[in-house]
Amino acid sequence: MQRGLNNMKKRGFGYGCIFYGTGYGNGFPDISRSIAELDTKGHINIYVGATEVGQGAKTILGQIAAEALDVPVEIVTLIHEDTSITPDAGTAAASRQTYNTGNAVKISAEELKKEIIVVAKGLLNEDHLEISNGVIRSNTSDKTLTLKDIAEASGGGFLRKDGIFQANTTEMDPETGQGNPYWPYTINAYAVEVEVDTTTGIVDIIRAACSQDVGRAINPSLVEGQIDGGFAMGLGYAIFEDINLDKGRIKHNRFTNYLIPTALDMPEIEKIIVEDPESTGPFGAKGIGEPVMIAAAPAILNAIYDAVGVRLTEIPVTPEKLLKALKKREG
The missing domain is CATH 3.30.365.10 (Aldehyde oxidase/xanthine dehydrogenase, molybdopterin binding domain)
Known part of the structure; x- marks a missing residue:
């Protein structure tokens, strides 16, 4: 011009x-792991080896967990960057944490949600339950439980569930250039x-x-x-x-x-x-x-x-x- x-x-x-x-791509194993935990106070802890380098991982992963469990994000704590207590979630590289580790967090949170519902069914003697904004509710009556109720019913122990996610990637064929890198x-x-x-x-x-x-x-x-x-x-x-x-x-x-x-x-x-x-x-x-x-x-x-x-x-x-x-x- x-x-x-x-x-x-x-x-x-x-x-x-x-x-x-x-992601890592070209067939390289790209795996993230997470643990979701209900603690004795009725709060949610997410253990994940994701590193915060300014990309917002701490915020995003907490939001994903809160959404999967249908709990307020304020009661979710992300525990990370401590290899002695957190599972490996891969590196903060390749623009992979939101997708890869977010999926692992979502899976662990969904598994924990299932376990919470199992415990709640036993306490309420009800089959049709859901979690809404951190409260377990019956679909057929006005019975409710809090997450702290669930934690106390577990005898002071922690409910914990694992989540593992592996990205879909295959190595490219050097002869044909075909693959799903x-x-x-x-x-x-x-x-x-x-x-x-x-x-x-x-x-x-x-x-x-x-x-x-x-x-x-x-x-x-x-x-x-x-x-x-x-x-x-x-x-x-x-x-x-x-x-x-x-x-x-x-x-x-x-x-x-x-x-x-x-x-x-x-x-x-x-x-x-x-x-x-x-x-x-x-x-x-x-x-x-x-x-x-x-x-x-x-x-x-x-x-x-x-x-x-x-x-x-x-x-x-x-x-x-x-x-x-x-x-x-x-x-």
């Missing part, structure tokens, strides 16, 4: 789209408008939009936060972060010369959450941790090309590289 604001600054639009397989896949698209100063080579991001397929948004605020963080990473990848390798030595080895984006470099991002529930995911959800970063850099580079007509194939697009490309085009 190359819309000129003046002789020095040009604006352009760029788009980037991806589909991304989450990932499940599920997530999809997104970025749109970016940039302003390029052709005298300094500086690229400013004016605005951006992200349309992200999430399966189902268990926590929309966390999805939007992931998009903000992912775009910031993609922005750094595209135009800032240059380690400057010289014969194997990192020359930009401190933040005075290894530049990263700050809040001042971030535009407002229009966030479009697309919900197409994943049938195998916990309540339809799937992971988006890495996907929200991947398409940002291609969109930015496409916008630079649209603005100044120079196609750059090496990142980051530093001012020096961009000026060099512009001079080369001018002969």
Whole structure:
């Protein structure tokens, strides 16, 4: 488009789209485990070896457990990051915790719910029971029990149930390229408008939009936060972060010369959450941790090309590289 604001600054639009397989993939065993427990106070404890690295696992997994048990999320405690008491849930990598470990948590919570109902049937002498907002109710009478009642009836012991989930993945055939390496896949698209100063080579991001397929948004605020963080990473990848390798030595080895984006470099991002529930995911959800970063850099580079007509194939697009490309085009 190359819309000129003046002789020095040009604006352009760029788009980037991806589909991304989450989980370890390609036949590598991808297993998560969880334990759901009713403690003596009538509270729910979820033991899971999922690591919180800022992706919101602690919040999401607690929500999944509360939904599966139909209890208030306030009485659910996630016990994690302690290998002496928690089962292995795999790494906080490959955008897999919401899908994989979320499924394991859901399974353990559902098994615990069944056990709670069994105990309640014996106490109430009723067959048609359900849990609603943490209270066990009869469908045929006005009889009710609390979770603490169930815990006390268990003799002060804990009711515990395990949940195990293994992702569906097969190794690709090296001869035919066929297989089922990932499940599920997530999809997104970025749109970016940039302003390029052709005298300094500086690229400013004016605005951006992200349309992200999430399966189902268990926590929309966390999805939007992931998009903000992912775009910031993609922005750094595209135009800032240059380690400057010289014969194997990192020359930009401190933040005075290894530049990263700050809040001042971030535009407002229009966030479009697309919900197409994943049938195998916990309540339809799937992971988006890495996907929200991947398409940002291609969109930015496409916008630079649209603005100044120079196609750059090496990142980051530093001012020096961009000026060099512009001079080369001018002969």
